[in-house]
Amino acid sequence: AQKITQTQPGMFVQEKEAVTLDCTYDTSDPSYGLFWYKQPSSGEMIFLIYQGSYDQQNATEGRYSLNFQKARKSANLVISASQLGDSAMYFCAMRELSGAGSYQLTFGKGTKLSVIP
Amino acid sequence: EPEVTQTPSHQVTQMGQEVILRCVPISNHLYFYWYRQILGQKVEFLVSFYNNEISEKSEIFDDQFSVERPDGSNFTLKIRSTKLEDSAMYFCASCPGWGRETQYFGPGTRLLVL
Numbered sequence: 001a002q003k004i005t006q007t008q009p010g011m012f013v014q015e016k017e018a019v020t021l022d023c024t025y026d027t028s029d030p031s032y033g034l035f036w037y038k039q040p041s042s043g044e045m046i047f048l049i050y051q052g053s054y055d056q057q058n059a060t061e062g063r064y065s066l067n068f069q070k071a072r073k074s075a076n077l078v079i080s081a082s083q084l085g086d087s088a089m090y091f092c093a094m095r096e097l098s099g100a101g102s103y104q105l106t107f108g109k110g111t112k113l114s115v116i117p
Numbered sequence: 118e119p120e121v122t123q124t125p126s127h128q129v130t131q132m133g134q135e136v137i138l139r140c141v142p143i144s145n146h147l148y149f150y151w152y153r154q155i156l157g158q159k160v161e162f163l164v165s166f167y168n169n170e171i172s173e174k175s176e177i178f179d180d181q182f183s184v185e186r187p188d189g190s191n192f193t194l195k196i197r198s199t200k201l202e203d204s205a206m207y208f209c210a211s212c213p214g215w216g217r218e219t220q221y222f223g224p225g226t227r228l229l230v231l
Contacts, residue, residue, distance in 0.1 A: 035219065043206055045160070045222035091160060095220075103212070104150060104162040104173065105220060 003027065004092050004108035012114050013082045020067070021077040021111045023092030033095040034075040035105065036066065040088040048090075051075055079113075087115045119143045121223035123209050129229045133198050138226045140192040140209030148212040149192045150220060151184065153177070153205040160208065166192065199230045 005024045013019035025034065036048040051059045051066045059066040067076040079086055089112050093105040122141045130136050142149050151163040164184055165172040171184065183195045192211075196203055206227050210220040 037222070042224075043227065044224040045208060045210075047219055047221060050219055093160075103148070103218075104165050104175075105152075105160075105210075106162070107160040109159045 002108075003106045004094055006092055006108035006111050008111045009109075010112045010114070012116055013079075013086075015084060015115055015117050016081055018078060018080045019082055019113065021079070021090050021092075021113065023075045023077065023108060025073050025075060025092075025094050027073075027094060027096050029096040031096075034066070034068070035093045035095065036064070036075075036077045037091045037093060038086075038088045039091060039110070045091070049077065082115045084115050084117060087113060089113075121209055121211055121221055123207075123223035123226050125226060126224065127227045127229075129231065130199055132201055132230055136196050136199055136228065138194045138196075138207050138209075138228070140194070140211075140223055141190055142192055142209065142211030143213070143221060144190070146211035146213050146221075148172075148214070148218075148220075149186070150210040150212070151194045152208045152210065152222075154208065154225075155202075155205045163194070163207075196228075199228075201230050204228060204230045 032053045034051045038046045049059050049061045049064045051068045058068050063080045065078045089110045091110045092108045095103050124139045149166040152160050154160045162175050164174040164178045181197045186192050206225045208225045209223040212218045212220045
């Protein structure tokens with residue numbers, strides 16, 4: 001079973017509008033973290049936002065917010081006031097403690113966001 | 118702002134050749150990772166490294182792969198005998214500590230095996 005599911009291969013949004021990118025996850029670990037990374041066409045991975053499983057409030061970082069619904073195991077990224085520079089691939093990732101004590105990330109397949117002028 | 122750096126940015130090699138991908142993690146970070154991303158696919162974990170030894174490796178990380186931290190600053194990934202299917206973007210990441218910390222990624226090395 002997929003640990004991270006991103007059901008939207010591609011999304012379009014009008015400039016200055018808000019957009020929600022979906023992410024659901026599957027884990028039995030009570031302590032985990034959820035991340036969103038942005039990958040522009042140049043290829044680098046840019047950290048956007050983090051949500052811990054025990055965090056009481058939804059994470060926010062500037063125009064990015066994370067709509068964390070623990071019971072539904074979803075961690076959707078909301079981008080407000082979209083800009084042309086937001087056009088990129090967006091990856092949801094989960095960090096959970098593995099049996100060997102490592103904290104590697106498991107990534108979803110990504111959503112390609114295109115911002116329309 | 119400190120960042121993870123990787124060299125080279127691009128590498129083209131012939132099948133069967135050895136390649137070494139280099140990374141300089143953020144200086145006070147303790148945990149280091151290699152990931153790869155085959156073109157158009159998701160990012161996959163290869164190996165994690167802590168305290169000068171491998172913490173965990175994925176099934177992708179077979180005997181053709183090795184990692185080391187030779188001098189306290191560089192973190193390298195070696196592929197001994199490259200195959201066509203090793204063509205991918207390879208990302209190094211580092212993390213300041215254990216647990217809740219964010220992993221910061223380098224810009225990647227795009228490897229093409231011909």
